[in-house]
Amino acid sequence: MAYRPDIVPASPAPPPERVDVVVIGAGMGGLTAATVLAKAGLCVCVLEMDARPGGYLAGFRRKEFIFDSAIHWLNLCGPGGTVRRILDFVGPGAPETPQLRRIRRYRGDSFDYLLTNQPDELRDELMADHPEQAAGVRDFFAAARMLGDAYADLARRMRSPETMSLVERTRAGMGMAKIGIAFGRYAGSSTEAGLDKRFKTPVLKKIFCSEERLVSCLTPVGWAYHGDYQQPPKGGSRMLPRFLAESCERFGGRVVYRARVDKVLVSARKVAGVEALVGTRQQRHTIACDYVLASSDLETLYEKMLPKGAIDESLLGKIREADVYESAVTISIGLDVPAEQLGFGEELVMLTRDDVSRAEHNCTDPAKSAISILAPSARDKTLAPAGKGTLTFLTTANIAYGERWKTGPNDARGPEYAEFKQGYADVLIDRVAAALSPELRAHIDLVDVATPITHRRYTGNRDGSIMGGRPTRANMRNKIAHYKTPVENLLLSGHWAEYGGGVPAAVRAGSNAAMLVLQSARPAAFEIFRDILDFKREPEDVDPALFQPLVALAPKKATGACPGSGRRWSPSCAGAAGSRPGRSNR
Numbered sequence: 001m002a003y004r005p006d007i008v009p010a011s012p013a014p015p016p017e018r019v020d021v022v023v024i025g026a027g028m029g030g031l032t033a034a035t036v037l038a039k040a041g042l043c044v045c046v047l048e049m050d051a052r053p054g055g056y057l058a059g060f061r062r063k064e065f066i067f068d069s070a071i072h073w074l075n076l077c078g079p080g081g082t083v084r085r086i087l088d089f090v091g092p093g094a095p096e097t098p099q100l101r102r103i104r105r106y107r108g109d110s111f112d113y114l115l116t117n118q119p120d121e122l123r124d125e126l127m128a129d130h131p132e133q134a135a136g137v138r139d140f141f142a143a144a145r146m147l148g149d150a151y152a153d154l155a156r157r158m159r160s161p162e163t164m165s166l167v168e169r170t171r172a173g174m175g176m177a178k179i180g181i182a183f184g185r186y187a188g189s190s191t192e193a194g195l196d197k198r199f200k201t202p203v204l205k206k207i208f209c210s211e212e213r214l215v216s217c218l219t220p221v222g223w224a225y226h227g228d229y230q231q232p233p234k235g236g237s238r239m240l241p242r243f244l245a246e247s248c249e250r251f252g253g254r255v256v257y258r259a260r261v262d263k264v265l266v267s268a269r270k271v272a273g274v275e276a277l278v279g280t281r282q283q284r285h286t287i288a289c290d291y292v293l294a295s296s297d298l299e300t301l302y303e304k305m306l307p308k309g310a311i312d313e314s315l316l317g318k319i320r321e322a323d324v325y326e327s328a329v330t331i332s333i334g335l336d337v338p339a340e341q342l343g344f345g346e347e348l349v350m351l352t353r354d355d356v357s358r359a360e361h362n363c364t365d366p367a368k369s370a371i372s373i374l375a376p377s378a379r380d381k382t383l384a385p386a387g388k389g390t391l392t393f394l395t396t397a398n399i400a401y402g403e404r405w406k407t408g409p410n411d412a413r414g415p416e417y418a419e420f421k422q423g424y425a426d427v428l429i430d431r432v433a434a435a436l437s438p439e440l441r442a443h444i445d446l447v448d449v450a451t452p453i454t455h456r457r458y459t460g461n462r463d464g465s466i467m468g469g470r471p472t473r474a475n476m477r478n479k480i481a482h483y484k485t486p487v488e489n490l491l492l493s494g495h496w497a498e499y500g501g502g503v504p505a506a507v508r509a510g511s512n513a514a515m516l517v518l519q520s521a522r523p524a525a526f527e528i529f530r531d532i533l534d535f536k537r538e539p540e541d542v543d544p545a546l547f548q549p550l551v552a553l554a555p556k557k558a559t560g561a562c563p564g565s566g567r568r569w570s571p572s573c574a575g576a577a578g579s580r581p582g583r584s585n586r
């Protein structure tokens with residue numbers, strides 16, 4: 001897959017030699033943390049191995065088409081959502097994420113139903129089609145609504161217990177118990193038993209034939225009751241990380257691209273800095289710092305980036321054994337006609353096969369896998385030139401498939417790999433054409449295929465996992481998701497710090513990692529940000545001078561210090577485009 005940078009970072013300057021905080025990775029998690037900390041006046045440097053910000057949200061451009069490779073839809077980015085709250089706190093100008101009305105089309109051999117942001121329409125349609133199952137349908141939708149309420153309640157609990165006082169933790173624990181009961185009702189039940197209890201008709205059960213858990217059958221409907229589905233901003237998902245990266249630099253932080261951290265330095269069990277290979281020449285730089293926030297892959301951090309012995313063997317073992325989300329295949333298609341002309345709309349279509357088992361729908365085999373089909377250009381006209389369109393197909397996929405996708409040693413990609421992934425894409429395209437759009441093949445201008453190998457290569461996530469650790473009992477018992485690491489002041493700040501991944505989890509992780517730094521480095525800013533996360537204060541009510549008091553009190557010329565750190569200001573800490581310490585340009 002040929003990812004092409006479409007913004008060339010204006011950062012030829014070497015990274016700083018010393019900062020308060022180094023953030024590894026400019027995905028949504030790392031950039032959230034970095035931006036909040038830079039806004040609080042800390043001297044922050046983000047090191048990103050790719051040439052652009054975004055991680056999974058970076059997207060790419062091919063010919064005149066823009067593609068997202070890792071988004072079905074967004075949640076909690078709309079009005080009142082917790083992601084939107086953080087974006088609003090960062091500052092004005094955050095990209096809008098329009099609400100979706102048509103959400104998900106369930107399309108199998110024997111059914112075709114649409115879930116909208118009025119889920120009762122689907123409930124009523126199902127009851128009309130299957131009057132003998134009316135009670136079961138009603139019960140299913142009532143359960144989904146209750147689960148949706150529990151999700152909404154959970155979403156408002158932004159703070160990790162690691163940022164809380166004992167009293168706060170006790171209170172939060174009681175609130176969580178209520179939510180736990182709601183989830184517990186469905187989390188334990190097998191999908192078959194849960195559906196059998198409500199539906200006697202095979203067709204009704206088939207609608208959910210690809211979902212691995214009962215909770216996953218109920219969740220989309222529950223979210224729909226809360227109208228919590230947004231599409232990426234105009235211009236694609238990359239606009240979100242781009243906004244954060246620009247904001248971080250506006251607050252005086254640095255984002256250095258093509259900078260791969262390969263060592264985290266530790267002294268007396270406390271973090272001391274990082275070493276990174278920077279630029280096209282891969283020059284080695286050492287950056288000293290007080291905190292390192294890692295939003296990169298957890299296993300790589302613990303096994304390869306830290307000195308031997310920094311993490312004890314039993315924790316390493318648990319992480320190796322952790323149950324993580326699988327990867328995906330993403331097929332990006334440029335069309336010579338608008339996607340609408342071929343029958344696609346703003347909704348995601350979930351294409352399944354009636355004759356395939358639940359497990360087989362998630363087995364990576366392209367002939368059997370469930371396919372999520374999106375028409376991003378139907379949602380956003382800026383992604384394709386006038387008169388053209390884009391489609392994206394996604395399937396769950398395992399990195400071990402086809403003997404590791406026919407790569408060579410160390411995942412070397414040769415002609416066999418290219419041929420294998422093209423063959424994989426062809427099967428999916430034929431299935432979509434047969435089920436939904438007979439004219440599809442005739443209108444394909446280009447096809448780009450990202451496999452689990454691609455997802456791993458571009459973000460470093462273990463086996464190309466799309467979202468990190470699953471919320472399983474074993475993972476929770478083993479504390480796979482966590483913020484504080486065994487190395488003092490080394491914190492996790494991306495989706496590996498949370499269970500259940502996705503953009504909301506990454507933003508939550510970045511926010512909580514920032515909280516843990518503010519708690520000791522900027523207590524006044526900690527209290528303000530705590531109130532934002534606890535919904536006790538609105539983002540627009542925060543006086544910037546209070547969030548970053550030292551800069552307001554001490555003009556940079558007079559102190560010559562790295563913003564708020566009390567340390568001598570090093571010119572290398574200034575932003576790439578000549579931004580200066582502090583945020584006098586705000």
Ligand SMILES: Cc1cc2nc3c(=O)[nH]c(=O)nc-3n(C[C@H](O)[C@H](O)[C@H](O)COP(=O)(O)OP(=O)(O)OC[C@H]3O[C@@H](n4cnc5c(N)ncnc54)[C@H](O)[C@@H]3O)c2cc1C
Pocket residue numbers: 024025026027028029030047048049050053054055056057069070071072073074075259260261262295296297328329330394455458459460461465466467493494495496501502503504506
């Ligand atoms: C196919 C697919 C579909 C998805 N669909 C959705 C969806 O519909 N909705 C949703 O909310 N989420 C979805 N997700 C998940 C979501 O994209 C991620 O959970 C989220 O973006 C993770 O953000 P992050 O910052 O934690 O990690 P990442 O995006 O992985 O960012 C980590 C960053 O760290 C950098 N990095 C790694 N190692 C180093 C190093 N050593 N030195 C320097 N930099 C390094 C990487 O280059 C990367 O930029 C999907 C993911 C995939 C793959």
